[in-house]
Amino acid sequence: MPSTSSKRVIEQRQLLQIAWPILVSQLAQVGISVTDTVMAGHYSAVDLAGVALGASIWIPIYVSFAGLLISNTTLVAHAVGAGDSRHARGTAQQALYLSLLLCPLPFALLWNADYLLALLGSSGEVGAVADHYLDALAFAVPAMIWYLCLRGVAEGHGFTRPVMVISLAALLLNIPLNQLFIHGELGLPELGGAGCAYATTILLWLQAAVLSLVVHRHQRFAQLRLFRHWSRPSAAGIRALLALGVPISLTSFAETSLFSATTLLLAPLGATVIAANQIAINTSALLFMVPFSISVATTVRVGQHLGAGREHQARFAALQALKLCLVIPLLALAILVFGGPTIASWYTLDTAVSSLAASLLLLAALYQFSDALQACSLGALRGYRDTRIPFYLTLFAYWGVAVPVGYSLTYGHLGLEPRGVSGMWMGLIIGLTLAAVLLLSRLQWISRRHLVA
Numbered sequence: 001m002p003s004t005s006s007k008r009v010i011e012q013r014q015l016l017q018i019a020w021p022i023l024v025s026q027l028a029q030v031g032i033s034v035t036d037t038v039m040a041g042h043y044s045a046v047d048l049a050g051v052a053l054g055a056s057i058w059i060p061i062y063v064s065f066a067g068l069l070i071s072n073t074t075l076v077a078h079a080v081g082a083g084d085s086r087h088a089r090g091t092a093q094q095a096l097y098l099s100l101l102l103c104p105l106p107f108a109l110l111w112n113a114d115y116l117l118a119l120l121g122s123s124g125e126v127g128a129v130a131d132h133y134l135d136a137l138a139f140a141v142p143a144m145i146w147y148l149c150l151r152g153v154a155e156g157h158g159f160t161r162p163v164m165v166i167s168l169a170a171l172l173l174n175i176p177l178n179q180l181f182i183h184g185e186l187g188l189p190e191l192g193g194a195g196c197a198y199a200t201t202i203l204l205w206l207q208a209a210v211l212s213l214v215v216h217r218h219q220r221f222a223q224l225r226l227f228r229h230w231s232r233p234s235a236a237g238i239r240a241l242l243a244l245g246v247p248i249s250l251t252s253f254a255e256t257s258l259f260s261a262t263t264l265l266l267a268p269l270g271a272t273v274i275a276a277n278q279i280a281i282n283t284s285a286l287l288f289m290v291p292f293s294i295s296v297a298t299t300v301r302v303g304q305h306l307g308a309g310r311e312h313q314a315r316f317a318a319l320q321a322l323k324l325c326l327v328i329p330l331l332a333l334a335i336l337v338f339g340g341p342t343i344a345s346w347y348t349l350d351t352a353v354s355s356l357a358a359s360l361l362l363l364a365a366l367y368q369f370s371d372a373l374q375a376c377s378l379g380a381l382r383g384y385r386d387t388r389i390p391f392y393l394t395l396f397a398y399w400g401v402a403v404p405v406g407y408s409l410t411y412g413h414l415g416l417e418p419r420g421v422s423g424m425w426m427g428l429i430i431g432l433t434l435a436a437v438l439l440l441s442r443l444q445w446i447s448r449r450h451l452v453a
Contacts (some may be wrong), residue, residue, distance in 0.1 A: 011301070011317050011320045012323070014158075014317075015297045015298065015320060015324065018155075018300055019293040019296070021160035021163065022163070022164070022296050022297065024164045024167070025163050025164045025167040026292060027289055028171040030286060031171045033055065033059075035171070035178065036055070036178065036196040037052065039182055039196065040182065040192075040193035040196055043182055043193060044193075046125045046126055046129060047193030050125075050126045050127070050133060050192075050193050050194070051129065053126060054129070054134050055133075057110075057130075058110070058134065059256070060256050061106050061109070063252050064250075064253045065102070065106070065145055066148055067248045067249035067251065067252030068245040069095060069099075069148045069151075069245060070245060070248045070299065070382060071240075072091065072092065072095040072149055072153065072241060073152040073156045073299060073300065074244060074303050074382050074383060074385060075156070075240065076092055076152060076153055076155075076157070077155075077157075077158075077383070078303045079307060080304055080307065081304030081306065081310075083308070084307075089225060089229070089231075090237065091237065092152075092153045092226055094231070094233070094238050096146070096149050097238065098241055098242070099142075099145040099149050100142075102145055103142050106141045106145075107138045107139075110134045110135065110138035111135060111138040113130070113135070114127075114131045117130055129192060132191070132197075133196065133197040135197075136194060136200075137201060140197075143201075143207070144204050144208075146212075147211060150208070153221075156300065157220060157221065157224075158301075158304065159221075162211065162214045162218070166207050166210055167207075174199055177202060177203065180199075181195025182196065183195075245387075247388045247390070248387050250391050250395075251378065251391045251395075254391075255394065255398060258398045258402060258403065258428075258431075259285070261403060262277060262406070262428070265403075265406075265407055266421055266424060269410075269420065272352050272356060273421045275353045276344075276356035276357040277360065279357040279360075280360035280363075280425070287332040288371060290331075290372075291325050291328060291372035291375040291376060292375055294321055294325055294328070295375040295378060295379030297379070298318060298321040298376055298379035299380070299383045300383070301317040302317050302382075303382075303383040306384065312451065314383065315448075315450070315451065317380075318383070318443060318447060321379070321380060322373065325369075325372040325375070325376040326369065326372075326373070328372060329368035329371075332368045333365050333368050336361045336362065337362065340357075340358040340361035341355075341358040343357075343358075343361065344361065360421065360422070363422060363426070363429065364425065367432045370429070370436040371432050373436040373440060374435040374436040374439050377436065377440050377442070377443045378394075380443050380447075381439065381442060381443055384446050384447070384450065386446050390439060390442060393435065394438075394439070397431050397435035398431055401427075402427045402430060402434075403427065404427075406423060406425070406426065406427020406430075406431075407427070409423025409424070
C-alpha cells in the first residue's frame with residue numbers, strides 16, 4: 001500500500017497532467033486576443049478602440065457560456081469515474097442539445113449590438129467598427145458553444161491535450177487570417193479591425209470541426225461513441241446541466257464583470273489612471289491562468305473520484321490542489337514585485353502611466369494567494385456539484401464587499417480618506433480574500449458531509 005507521501009505525489013502529478021494542457025490552451029486564447037489588439041492597433045487607433053469595445057461585449061458572453069458548460073465537464077467526469085460510458089455519452093449529448101437551444105440568445109445580442117452601443121454612447125466611428133466586429137462574431141456562436149461542449153467532454157475524461165494542440169494551432173492561424181481580413185489581401189475586402197472577428201469566426205468553426213473529429217475517432221473516446229446511438233432530448237438531462245451550470249456561469253460573469261466595473265468606476269480619474277489600471281488588470285488576468293487551470297483539473301479529479309465512490313480520495317485530491325495553489329502564487333508574487341516596472345514599460349512609453357501601473361502591480365501581488373485559493377476551492381466545489389451556494393458567496397464577496405469598499409476608498413465616501421485608484425485595488429484585495437475564506441469554509445463543510453453520508 002503506497003505511503004501518504006507517495007499518494008500525495010501521485011495525486012499532484014495527476015492534477016498537473018490535466019492542468020498544464022489547459023494552461024497552454026488558456027494562454028493561447030489570451031494570445032489570440034493580444035494579437036487582435038496589436039494588429040488592429042497597427043491599422044488605426046479607431047479600429048483598436050472599436051475592437052476593444054466589441055471585445056468587452058464578446059468576452060463576457062464567451063466566459064458566461066464557458067462557465068455554464070463546465071456542468072458538462074463535471075457530470076461527464078462523474079460518469080467516467082463510475083466507468084459508465086453510456087451515462088457519459090447521454091450527458092454529453094444533452095449538452096449538445098442544450099447548445100443548440102442556447103444559440104439564438106447570444107446571436108441576437110451580438111447581431112443587434114448597435115442598440116447596446118448607442119446606449120453606451122458609442123455611435124461614432126469607434127461604434128461602427130465595434131458593431132461590424134460583433135455582427136461577424138454572431139455567426140461564430142454555434143461553433144463556440146459546440147466547441148465548449150466538446151471541450152467539456154475531453155476535460156471530463158482528463159484528456160486535455162487535444163484542446164491544447166487545437167488552441168495553439170488557432171493562435172498560429174490567427175495572425176495570417178487577421179492580415180488577410182484587416183488589410184484586404186488576396187482580393188478580399190479591407191475590413192480593418194472588424195476583420196479580426198472574421199478570423200475568429202473561421203477559427204472557431206475549424207476548432208469545433210477538428211475537436212468533433214478527435215472525439216469521434218480517437219481511441220481515448222472509443223467507449224464513449226458520442227456521435228452514435230443518439231439519445232432523445234431529455235428535459236430532465238438538460239435541467240440537470242442548467243441546475244449545475246447556471247450558478248457557475250453567473251459566478252464567472254460576476255468575477256469577469258468585477259474587473260470590468262473597476263474600469264468604469266475609475267473613468268472620472270482620467271486617461272492615465274484608466275490606462276495604468278488596464279495594464280494591471282491584463283497582467284493579473286494572464287497570471288490567473290495558472291490557478292484557473294489547476295481549478296479545472298480539480299473539478300475533473302474530484303468528480304472522477306466521487307463518481308467512483310471514492311469520497312476520501314476526492315477530499316484528498318482537493319487538499320492536494322489547495323497545496324499547489326499555495327506554492328504556485330509564489331512565482332506570480334515574485335514576477336509582480338520584482339518585474340512590475342519592466343512589465344508596465346512593455347505596454348507604454350508614457351512614464352506616468354508605467355509608474356502608476358507598477359505601483360498597482362505591487363497591490364495585485366497582495367491578492368495572488370487569495371485569488372488562487374478561491375479559484376481552486378471553486379473548482380473542487382464544482383467537482384462536488386455544489387454551485388448555488390458558492391455563487392451567493394462570491395456574489396457577496398465581489399459585489400457586496402469588493403466594489404463598494406473599493407469605490408468608497410477611491411473617492412473618500414463614508415468618511416474615509418480618498419485614496420484614488422489604489423483604493424479600488426484595496427477593495428479587490430479585501431473582496432478576493434473574503435471570497436477565499438468563505439469558499440474554503442464551504443469546501444471543508446461539503447467534503448466532510450460527503451465522508452459521513
